[in-house]
Amino acid sequence: xxxxxxxxxxxxxxxxxxxxxxxxxxxxxxxxxxxxxxxxxxxxxxxxxxxxxxxxxxxxxxxxxxxxxxxxxxxxxxxxxxxxxxxxxxxxxxxxxxxxxxxxxxxxxxxxxxxxxxxxxxxxxxxxxxxxxxxxxxxxxxxxxxxxxxxxxxxxxxxxxxxxxxxxxxxxxxxxxxxxxxxxxxxxxxxxxxxxxxxxxxxxxxxxxxxxxxxxxxxxxxxxxxxxxxxxxxxxxxxxxxxxxxxxxxxxxxxxxxxxxxxxxxxxxxxxxxxxxxxxxxxxxxxxxxxxxxxxxxxxxxxxxxxxxxxxxxxxxxxxxxxxxxxxxxxxxxxxxxxxxxxxxxxxxxxxxxxxxxxxxxxxxxxxxxxxxxxxxxxxxxxxxxxxxxxxxxxxxxxxxxxx
Amino acid sequence: xxxxxxxxxxxxxxxxxxxxxxxxxxxxxxxxxxxxxxxxxxxxxxxxxxxxxxxxxxxxxxxxxxxxxxxxxxxxxxxxxxxxxxxxxxxxxxxxxxxxxxxxxxxxxxxxxxxxxxxxxxxxxxxxxxxxxxxxxxxxxxxxxxxxxxxxxxxxxxxxxxxxxxxxxxxxxxxxxxxxxxxxxxxxxxxxxxxx
Numbered sequence: 291x292x293x294x295x296x297x298x299x300x301x302x303x304x305x306x307x308x309x310x311x312x313x314x315x316x317x318x319x320x321x322x323x324x325x326x327x328x329x330x331x332x333x334x335x336x337x338x339x340x341x342x343x344x345x346x347x348x349x350x351x352x353x354x355x356x357x358x359x360x361x362x363x364x365x366x367x368x369x370x371x372x373x374x375x376x377x378x379x380x381x382x383x384x385x386x387x388x389x390x391x392x393x394x395x396x397x398x399x400x401x402x403x404x405x406x407x408x409x410x411x412x413x414x415x416x417x418x419x420x421x422x423x424x425x426x427x428x429x430x431x432x433x434x435x436x437x438x439x440x441x442x443x444x445x446x447x448x449x450x451x452x453x454x455x456x457x458x459x460x461x462x463x464x465x466x467x468x469x470x471x472x473x474x475x476x477x478x479x480x481x482x483x484x485x486x487x488x489x490x491x492x493x494x495x496x497x498x499x500x501x502x503x504x505x506x507x508x509x510x511x512x513x514x515x516x517x518x519x520x521x522x523x524x525x526x527x528x529x530x531x532x533x534x535x536x537x538x539x540x541x542x543x544x545x546x547x548x549x550x551x552x553x554x555x556x557x558x559x560x561x562x563x564x565x566x567x568x569x570x571x572x573x574x575x576x577x578x579x580x581x582x583x584x585x586x587x588x589x590x591x592x593x594x595x596x597x598x599x600x601x602x603x604x605x606x607x608x609x610x611x612x613x614x615x616x617x618x619x620x621x622x623x624x625x626x627x628x629x630x631x632x633x634x635x636x637x638x639x640x641x642x643x644x645x646x647x648x649x650x651x652x653x654x655x656x657x658x659x660x661x662x663x664x665x666x667x668x669x670x671x672x673x674x675x676x677x678x679x680x681x682x683x684x685x686x687x688x689x690x691x692x693x694x
Numbered sequence: 695x696x697x698x699x700x701x702x703x704x705x706x707x708x709x710x711x712x713x714x715x716x717x718x719x720x721x722x723x724x725x726x727x728x729x730x731x732x733x734x735x736x737x738x739x740x741x742x743x744x745x746x747x748x749x750x751x752x753x754x755x756x757x758x759x760x761x762x763x764x765x766x767x768x769x770x771x772x773x774x775x776x777x778x779x780x781x782x783x784x785x786x787x788x789x790x791x792x793x794x795x796x797x798x799x800x801x802x803x804x805x806x807x808x809x810x811x812x813x814x815x816x817x818x819x820x821x822x823x824x825x826x827x828x829x830x831x832x833x834x835x836x837x838x839x840x841x842x843x844x845x846x847x848x849x850x851x852x853x854x855x856x857x858x859x860x861x862x863x864x865x866x867x868x869x870x871x872x873x874x875x876x877x878x879x880x881x882x883x884x885x886x887x888x889x890x
Binding site for chain 2: 343344347349352353355356388390512514515516528530535536627628637639641652660661664665
């Protein structure tokens with residue numbers, strides 16, 4: 291079509307405009323959590339962004355200072371509500387590092403299997419929510435269906451579906467149930483099939499790809515300086531995985547690959563997650579094969595682990611021991627330690643300070659999403675409004691953990 | 695491996711490295727807060743240390759246990775060398791005053807939110823931080839919740855309806871557009887409507 295007036299220059303035809311301020315969030319169906327993003331827009335382009343968190347802050351670290359070391363477990367669960375088992379194990383490992391104990395081998399394998407199942411859950415929820423935010427609802431249902439399979443296992447093992455609180459200092463709350471291995475072996479192929487189906491629906495979808503490819507690119511050096519860890523860092527091309535770099539538990543006996551991206555855009559992050567689900571399945575397979583069927587699940591230390599219930603009722607020693615642990619808490623040697631594990635989003639660190647009593651002096655959680663979310667501002671600067679939603683979704687911010 | 699970093703720090707900064715220890719296998723250096731920024735930059739730039747990965751900044755409140763009340767704790771990691779180090783500095787009086795330390799945002803920009811959080815929770819002021827405001831609590835919150843003398847069951851009064859500033863904090867005074875409720879007060883123009 292010809293312009294209406296050929297004599298006018300194009301610049302004069304544009305309407306005078308000022309940057310517009312737009313509030314996205316705090317709570318919106320298309321947002322991946324409770325967070326407010328204040329945007330300054332020029333048309334549809336983002337000039338500046340300010341990400342504001344804290345809507346779920348509940349004083350996690352203050353609460354931890356009020357109970358015993360064991361009473362922290364339920365709080366840790368609520369931090370990451372999509373993969374609580376990884377947080378449970380991470381905290382248990384931190385306290386065990388201070389106590390200087392190592393849990394029996396059977397328990398280590400048990401923790402690895404449960405942790406990897408939780409990791410699959412975490413990645414599936416993130417990928418599913420991300421495609422749902424882009425309007426693809428069916429894959430989300432597929433992923434949610436797959437997650438159901440894993441939650442059934444968790445329910446069978448721990449008695450709770452979402453907030454397990456299953457970890458204990460020096461072991462786990464219960465030994466694996468009789469059919470644990472069979473259940474996991476039956477569920478994992480089903481999960482993988484559902485994930486593959488969901489992937490098939492997404493990866494040929496033009497809308498999905500256009501919002502992912504080349505959007506939200508982060509450079510490797512920037513990601514490191516921002517403190518990014520986990521999937522988001524690996525998608526930038528840094529092969530850093532705590533399980534490989536500083537193996538804990540029995541991860542050094544496992545054979546698995548660390549998926550690494552090339553450009554660090556949304557697409558890489560999505561694909562790394564998909565690949566990590568498959569790698570987690572590989573780890574589970576190996577761990578199940580190596581896991582002994584019998585043996586103790588808790589350490590043999592009466593100062594740390596509660597005595598069996600029937601002994602508590604019949605012997606005075608066990609009664610005293612039970613009381614000491616419940617009323618006074620486990621005595622953790624004085625000092626400070628930083629323990630880190632690979633959670634669903636990256637390096638989950640616990641900085642613990644003990645004064646030698648049964649109560650933590652300070653529990654500091656270093657949540658991976660806190661560092662990740664602070665990079666969002668940089669990712670969306672210069673992008674369009676519709677890019678905010680998938681970019682934010684691909685970072686997988688977990689509100690409970692980010693806001694402590 | 696990280697012990698070597700402690701030695702290098704000791705050689706380079708001498709008496710400003712107040713003490714070092716390796717409790718539970720974590721290598722720690724307590725340094726003088728005056729040279730905090732300098733040491734941070736050295737740790738990043740020196741090829742023997744190459745601490746290019748920022749991990750964490752937090753603080754611990756040792757109320758009544760130390761003459762200098764707060765300990766600012768930083769964790770760093772090197773990608774190439776794979777070692778980790780914990781750097782600590784003691785700041786603040788017994789009543790929590792003068793808790794100030796240099797900001798390391800210029801060294802690792804990831805320190806931004808972590809320093810804001812430490813400020814929010816403990817009241818430790820980071821000098822030279824580009825945008826030091828509360829992050830987890832709301833701006834009207836009085837006191838610092840993670841200090842040991844802040845009662846856990848304290849209730850803060852409800853805040854009044856907040857007056858929206860012309861510009862939100864990250865957008866400086868000379869940039870962005872002015873936006874606020876007064877410009878959108880449609881009721882003022884209506885007949886019989888009251889201006890508020």
